[in-house]
Amino acid sequence: MKYGFFTGCTSQADSYENEISSRAILTHYGIDFQDIEDQNCCGTPIKTTKHSMWAFLAARVHALAKKQGFDAIASICNGCDLSLSELAHELEHHPDLVELINEALAKEGLRYDGSLPVRNILEILYEDIGLETIQKSVKKKLTGFITAAHYGCHAIRPKTIPRPDDSEEPTRIQEILEVLGAKSPAYPELLDCCAATVIGVDAEKALTVSGEKIEIMKLRGYNSIANICPFCHKQLGASQDVAGKVIGKDVKLPAMYLSQYIGLALGMEEEKLGLQFNLTGWEELVNK
Amino acid sequence: MDTIEYSSRDKELANKIKAISDEAKPEDCYTCVKCTNGCPANKIFEGFVPHKIQVAAHMGFVEDLIESGILWYCMNCITCQTRCPMKTSPVQTISSLTNIAVDRGIAPPKAFTEMIRAVKGNGAIIQPREAQTTDFDFLTREDLKLPPRGIKDPEKFQEALKIVGADQVLEIKKTEEEK
Numbered sequence: 001m002k003y004g005f006f007t008g009c010t011s012q013a014d015s016y017e018n019e020i021s022s023r024a025i026l027t028h029y030g031i032d033f034q035d036i037e038d039q040n041c042c043g044t045p046i047k048t049t050k051h052s053m054w055a056f057l058a059a060r061v062h063a064l065a066k067k068q069g070f071d072a073i074a075s076i077c078n079g080c081d082l083s084l085s086e087l088a089h090e091l092e093h094h095p096d097l098v099e100l101i102n103e104a105l106a107k108e109g110l111r112y113d114g115s116l117p118v119r120n121i122l123e124i125l126y127e128d129i130g131l132e133t134i135q136k137s138v139k140k141k142l143t144g145f146i147t148a149a150h151y152g153c154h155a156i157r158p159k160t161i162p163r164p165d166d167s168e169e170p171t172r173i174q175e176i177l178e179v180l181g182a183k184s185p186a187y188p189e190l191l192d193c194c195a196a197t198v199i200g201v202d203a204e205k206a207l208t209v210s211g212e213k214i215e216i217m218k219l220r221g222y223n224s225i226a227n228i229c230p231f232c233h234k235q236l237g238a239s240q241d242v243a244g245k246v247i248g249k250d251v252k253l254p255a256m257y258l259s260q261y262i263g264l265a266l267g268m269e270e271e272k273l274g275l276q277f278n279l280t281g282w283e284e285l286v287n288k
Numbered sequence: 289m290d291t292i293e294y295s296s297r298d299k300e301l302a303n304k305i306k307a308i309s310d311e312a313k314p315e316d317c318y319t320c321v322k323c324t325n326g327c328p329a330n331k332i333f334e335g336f337v338p339h340k341i342q343v344a345a346h347m348g349f350v351e352d353l354i355e356s357g358i359l360w361y362c363m364n365c366i367t368c369q370t371r372c373p374m375k376t377s378p379v380q381t382i383s384s385l386t387n388i389a390v391d392r393g394i395a396p397p398k399a400f401t402e403m404i405r406a407v408k409g410n411g412a413i414i415q416p417r418e419a420q421t422t423d424f425d426f427l428t429r430e431d432l433k434l435p436p437r438g439i440k441d442p443e444k445f446q447e448a449l450k451i452v453g454a455d456q457v458l459e460i461k462k463t464e465e466e467k
Binding site: 007009012013016020029037038040047050051053055057090100101103105116121154155157158160167191192193195198200202209224242245276277279283 | 308309311316321328333335351360361363365366367369372382383384386387390396397398399401403404406412414415416417419420421422423425427429432434435437439440441444447448449451452453
């Protein structure tokens with residue numbers, strides 16, 4: 001299976017650590033992937049404003065990936081993953097919209113004639129590579145890591161289309177962390193939203209939500225956070241300083257992408273995992 | 289008791305929502321309140337009450353909801369849809385209503401317009417930038433030898449976006465935008 005690699009807006013612009021570590025891990029395990037050329041936004045952030053533009057953007061990615069000969073799309077963002085996954089389902093009963101999209105796509109010599117399978121990095125890690133392979137490749141166990149998993153809403157919902165993990169009891173991030181040697185028990189707030197979607201509407205409230213989630217992770221004794229989505233990572237990792245100021249508490253807690261945890265356990269160099277961009281104090285944890 | 293003053297009724301609303309989403313189904317909601325109980329936006333934004341939005345949408349009384357701008361506080365977490373015993377989708381109703389508002393010329397919050405403007409520019413909602421490292425360096429995609437991003441033929445891409453309504457959103461008056 002040849003994957004078309006889709007970065008999405010956030011990773012390609014300012015969450016380089018997600019892109020770098022994903023590329024490194026997929027390459028390490030021999031996943032066949034190549035960038036989808038000329039790729040655009042998946043449409044997610046536009047969906048509530050202009051539905052037809054959302055559908056066009058998602059369809060354009062599928063049309064490009066098909067034209068470039070890929071068998072499936074690999075995504076490293078939950079938002080992109082859901083947008084590209086739900087397109088076919090949403091278009092099922094809307095032939096008018098398909099017609100409009102194709103009229104637009106024709107401007108660039110493209111055509112949407114159905115979607116390719118879309119795979120979130122969590123699915124690739126868990127299903128294509130698998131726990132056993134990951135476990136066997138561990139060189140440096142993540143002893144001492146007590147890691148709070150954060151799945152992100154769009155990796156587990158809605159139930160109407162297949163998602164990377166269960167809507168109410170997801171376990172895959174934790175299972176992967178455990179085979180790396182970390183501890184990652186569930187916690188009552190596991191499914192709570194990071195509030196990234198409303199950051200442009202009311203930043204203070206959005207950061208209160210994420211700040212309080214980190215605070216509770218700390219209270220429960222976790223010493224690190226694992227994400228798979230750059231929007232969630234921005235809320236729970238990159239914005240920790242400002243979230244802490246908003247709620248008036250210290251919410252500093254090392255936050256990394258799941259790929260980075262895997263890379264650390266594989267003994268990969270920190271720069272190859274983009275760890276130089278994680279500013280939440282992972283060094284203390286790793287060098288302990 | 290917090291009641292909403294309903295100014296006018298849109299009897300065609302159900303069809304307008306259906307044209308955007310088959311899954312919204314406000315007519316099937318029996319207000320068990322499961323959606324609202326699980327809603328993270330309801331916890332922090334006063335007046336954001338998904339089951340009430342379903343009822344208002346079913347009855348066609350959404351003028352005040354649309355005018356107030358409160359629908360934009362939805363976090364799009366989809367918990368409401370996942371837990372609805374009647375398989376309705378408050379989140380899809382909300383998303384349909386914000387679309388209907390924009391179609392009528394009511395501007396979305398500025399951030400949403402700006403994302404459309406950015407996508408029109410080079411295909412993404414944000415442009416690649418210098419990112420800070422733990423050593424206080426600032427690195428770009430180029431520095432990191434990551435492949436370049438951006439639309440190859442922006443002019444044709446923009447023509448396509450026009451067909452699917454991007455310009456219509458961007459042309460909504462700026463004064464409205466700043467409200």
